[in-house]
Amino acid sequence: MDASKQTIYTIADLAAEFGITPRAIRYYEEMGLLTPQRSQETQQRLYDRSDRARLKLILRGRRFGFGLKEIKELLNLYRVDTGEKEQMRRAIEYGDKHIAEVDEMIRELQETKEEMLEFRRRFERILAGEEDGAK
Amino acid sequence: MDASKQTIYTIADLAAEFGITPRAIRYYEEMGLLTPQRSQETQQRLYDRSDRARLKLILRGRRFGFGLKEIKELLNLYRVDTGEKEQMRRAIEYGDKHIAEVDEMIRELQETKEEMLEFRRRFERILAGEEDGAK
DNA sequence: CAGTATCTTGACGTGTACGTCACCTAATGG
DNA sequence: CCATTAGGTGACGTACACGTCAAGATACTG
Numbered sequence: 001m002d003a004s005k006q007t008i009y010t011i012a013d014l015a016a017e018f019g020i021t022p023r024a025i026r027y028y029e030e031m032g033l034l035t036p037q038r039s040q041e042t043q044q045r046l047y048d049r050s051d052r053a054r055l056k057l058i059l060r061g062r063r064f065g066f067g068l069k070e071i072k073e074l075l076n077l078y079r080v081d082t083g084e085k086e087q088m089r090r091a092i093e094y095g096d097k098h099i100a101e102v103d104e105m106i107r108e109l110q111e112t113k114e115e116m117l118e119f120r121r122r123f124e125r126i127l128a129g130e131e132d133g134a135k
Numbered sequence: 136m137d138a139s140k141q142t143i144y145t146i147a148d149l150a151a152e153f154g155i156t157p158r159a160i161r162y163y164e165e166m167g168l169l170t171p172q173r174s175q176e177t178q179q180r181l182y183d184r185s186d187r188a189r190l191k192l193i194l195r196g197r198r199f200g201f202g203l204k205e206i207k208e209l210l211n212l213y214r215v216d217t218g219e220k221e222q223m224r225r226a227i228e229y230g231d232k233h234i235a236e237v238d239e240m241i242r243e244l245q246e247t248k249e250e251m252l253e254f255r256r257r258f259e260r261i262l263a264g265e266e267d268g269a270k
Numbered sequence: 271c272a273g274t275a276t277c278t279t280g281a282c283g284t285g286t287a288c289g290t291c292a293c294c295t296a297a298t299g300g
Numbered sequence: 301c302c303a304t305t306a307g308g309t310g311a312c313g314t315a316c317a318c319g320t321c322a323a324g325a326t327a328c329t330g
Contacts, residue, residue: 023290042295042296042307043308044308060247062200064199064244067287068286088262092258099251102247102251108198109244112195116237120230123227147276147277155318157277158318158319158320161278177325179278179326
């Protein structure tokens with residue numbers, strides 16, 4: 001087991017890859033969601049694969065309307081000490097709640113999709129000459 | 136066909152029902168997402184079933200991280216003149232794009248859920264005594 | 271008929287998530 | 301050697317989505 005694989009990204013690398021600005025990435029760090037290594041002399045931020053994965057999760061959370069505080073909690077959830085059994089049990093418990101929330105979001109989106117399809121069918125019927133698809 | 140069913144809500148009614156403030160509802164109106172009737176004398180806002188439905192959609196959009204401008208466009212999409220065939224064809228076209236977006240969101244959420252379940256299984260294995268679930 | 275409740279329209283304040291400078295410090299290339 | 305490029309730290313600005321008064325009109329209630 002080697003200590004750390006050396007896939008290193010600069011802040012510009014990640015910014016380009018995910019279509020965001022370096023400023024945003026620094027802001028996530030400022031809010032405590034990222035803590036990249038620093039080059040000893042330059043103080044330059046050096047991101048590894050795990051930082052990149054965290055960033056990816058942050059952006060996914062943002063796309064779904066979560067605030068950075070919520071995302072931070074979620075990230076910390078999967079960062080527990082695998083030695084502390086009690087901590088892990090609580091992580092599983094909280095995780096289950098979040099899984100249930102994701103399920104609910106999926107359900108709501110499927111409902112939304114169905115409603116959009118219903119509208120679509122209505123429009124199609126009207127276009128086909130049925131005058132009005134209203135109830 | 137009667138002109139309008141008289142299920143009337145005050146701003147406080149809707150605010151209470153959806154757990155938001157009257158201010159938020161007025162803001163949505165200010166941004167052009169709602170246009171309730173007004174009582175002739177008092178200028179009081181009177182919401183009907185369709186206003187309520189729009190508000191529901193607004194809040195759903197907000198929960199999924201959409202901005203009010205995007206939501207407004209989406210709402211207008213399903214408000215086209217059912218006489219203008221060309222307009223309807225374009226509505227269906229845009230609607231299909233949005234349906235595809237919703238599909239993508241569902242896919243991403245399912246992926247997220249799977250990842251969370253994977254973590255859960257890993258934790259469970261560790262708790263069961265397999266020392267470490269890491270790769 | 272005074273008091274309370276509910277609505278109205280401003281208008282200014284606030285938290286979040288960055289954008290946008292300015293200014294400084296290395297590393298690199300002709 | 302000097303200019304360009306990439307990154308660093310403040311610090312102030314900004315868009316969005318409201319929150320939070322203030323001040324006034326109207327309506328019901330004991």
